[in-house]
Amino acid sequence: MKSNILVLLFLLTLSSCSKEDEKPEVIKSEAKEITTFEIEGVTTEIDGDIIKIYAPASLDFYYWKPTINISEKASISPVINVKVDFTNPILFRVYAEDGSFKLYTTELILLEGLQEIVLKLGSKDGKQIAVDRYLGKINELNNKIQIDYSGDAVERWESWELFPFLAIETTNDLETEPANNHFIDLSIKDHQLTIPGLDKTYELSIQSSDNFIKGINLPIRREFISSNFARDAFPEYIVGLEEDDILFYTLKNQDLTNITPDYFKISDYASITPDSSLPQDFSEDVVYTVTSETGVSKTRKVRVVEKNILMSNATNGAFSLSYTTNFFRYYIATSPIVDVELVNVETGEILGSEIWQNYETEDGRFYLQMVADEMPESKTSFFYRVTLEEGITVDTHGGVVFDPDGN
Template identity: 25%
Template sequence: MKKIAIIFSLLLFTCSSDDDTSSNNFITSFQLYITNGFVEGDIDEENGEIRFETTGADLNGMTPIIIFSDKATISPSSSQSQNFNNIITYTVTAENGAINSYDVIVDNTPFNTESKILSFSLMIDGVNYDCNINEATKEITLDVVGVDISALSPTISFSESAVISPIPNQVQDFNNSVIYTVTAENGSSSNYTVNITNRPFGTENEILEFSVSDGGQSVSGIIDSNSQNIRLFINNQNIDAISPTITISEYATISPESGVIQDFSSPVKYIVTAENGDTLTYIVSVNPKSINAVNPSFFGHQYYTGTRINVFGNYIDIEQPDAQILLIDGVNEYPMPIVDSEIFSSPGNPTTQIIVIDLPESLPSFANYTLIYRTSEGDIPFNTNLDILQGGPSNMVINQTSFFLNDVLIIDGDNLLSGLVVPSNGNQFIVRNSNNYDIQLNGDATQLTWTMDYQQHFPSYYGDSPQERTIYTIDDNGRVGKPVIATLN
């Protein structure tokens, strides 16, 4: 209970007399029953005040207990109830008529009505975290990652004169919601719910997108998530100073960072670190040289000697003085004669060269040739072996160079094969002796005759003009032989 002081203003009138009448006119004790008991006021004779200090008391209808000078009288009477929300003046009259007045002042501070949590913090692994307080929803929140929140003692500040439960230094398990009740001095209360979100560390460490600007156009790299290799093809800027834009897994970091200029003249290593510390290394190659395809490959890469094949490569140049195509059997290397080459380029796509090769008739049979593009910078292999067999078609002669629907195509030669592959409108038609096609190979394999009665083979069927086509010969097992060139109308 707070100290209660009483101050009375004092008007002191003294009279001198020759008789024996008393001049005493003092209040020596003034008590009020406040809250749970009588409280003595502080009497200030100098200022004529009796002062009390209290909080939230009911001051209506209070009857004081007053002790004052013997033979004196007091007004108003001590038995009279008063409303001490106001200043009450008591006048003490001595026996000789001398008057002394006291102002009774009760300083009654209202109860505090505030019941707020002002701050809420948690010390976790040596780091102090200030929680967010939403006063509207009475929710206290904090987002943390991968920490132990099962036994924490919060530091809490709350409204003056209020009390809180549970008490601040009490250990709590914040894996679940914890409710704190703040009770104001006037008895009103507020409940705050503490919710700590403790998500586990992120484990993802992938590059999701890798792009650069190429001539004002955004070009995305080709990401192989299995090998962590990224290939990027650009044609309109130097590759020794490129600033890539990189998107990675949520919560992960990457080094070097996105937007940092790099020299991609050689492959660049990027390390992606997951939030839990796991790392993954990516190798980014810009305009990497490669051999991507060898055609035709109708039933795998099976060929007879003498067959014409097309080698497709990115960023290679067979016109370089030291460039060559080799077939290697593990011991011997066989340079391939180059018939023709052509380069294609478009934004966002690799610069591609097509190299046309005729497999030499003298090339030894071998089922696992490795095809290699070689320059002074090194060898670039094709990733599929070639199966090459001697004894295929040779000395081939075609009966005419231009054909219409229902014409007969006749091929004369040696070791001819029983079927043909006819390209048309983006498709490859396998022509063999069946109910659909009239094609015949004579007994000694020196003449192949085909009645061309299937209109889908001809460009005119699709509304196109005549086109020169490379028509390959093929045996029953899908091995490809030397082609003939003919115009189909």
């Protein structure tokens, strides 16, 4: 009996050990697919084991960094972390967890269509073309074209009778509407470009990128030319300004705290804040934000410079030319001129002179006529050092250039 019990216990122990040694069978995944293959701005398609890349005609390069998704637990070779050239086929190998693999090959398909669209400026007879050109950005996925241009450049060239037109290139000379070299009205905002042969239409947006203050006038005492850009102004006036900020020159002793501009010009199709028709405190720099038609904003400052005297056309340091010792100038001032010295710009030497006439005109300006003691031997520039009736002496930015040879 005891012997039978021992045998039974041995068999039970043996059975228990064999169950513990058994392990469940691990089934490894055999999934090995490229599930998505995407390139920004380019249409792609996975067709069996071929990855088709449809390159728009507007591209002249085929370097991309694709976004690739594969089956769970699979791996891919090569792994692409940088832009690579897809001009020639690239072979991808996708490995499943079970060690099996699948091959995919890329195929670059060059599409027919729009290659390039450029906004140019030229004469109506086609004989003259401006150097400025604005390349369109073509978005094939959304069928949109955007051309950003400089309104200032267009305005400048139109004064030379060079007008905007579209230069259009297509594959196999496909016809477009509007046609190649079609002159275009930039004031019309809703444009389309159609390629009838491909039954394709693009939304065409042509917008000005300019965001400048182009001119301002304030209803205060000023000369005829009363403003300029900081890039053209004298250094003592432009501290803290950028080159496209505006300076406005006026006489001292005026209330500048609540002034509404009576003329304010910004870039075409741009917007501005604060409203330029509202009064501002111009005793300090006034900061405006000008937003271009393309949506790019830039802050622009307007600074009022107060002076005791403003010589006519001397905002940028203009000098009048004289072939004789007689010359004249208009000015406005906080008080009349009582004395003038002609100071040699190069040497600082004084050229003797005499005031012949100095009187106030009907428009509130002063007319100053002078005669120099002698004519310099060669072309020489002099600026005016004036003393006002109130006892102030000022070195002005205006002057005279004597030219004995009449050149």
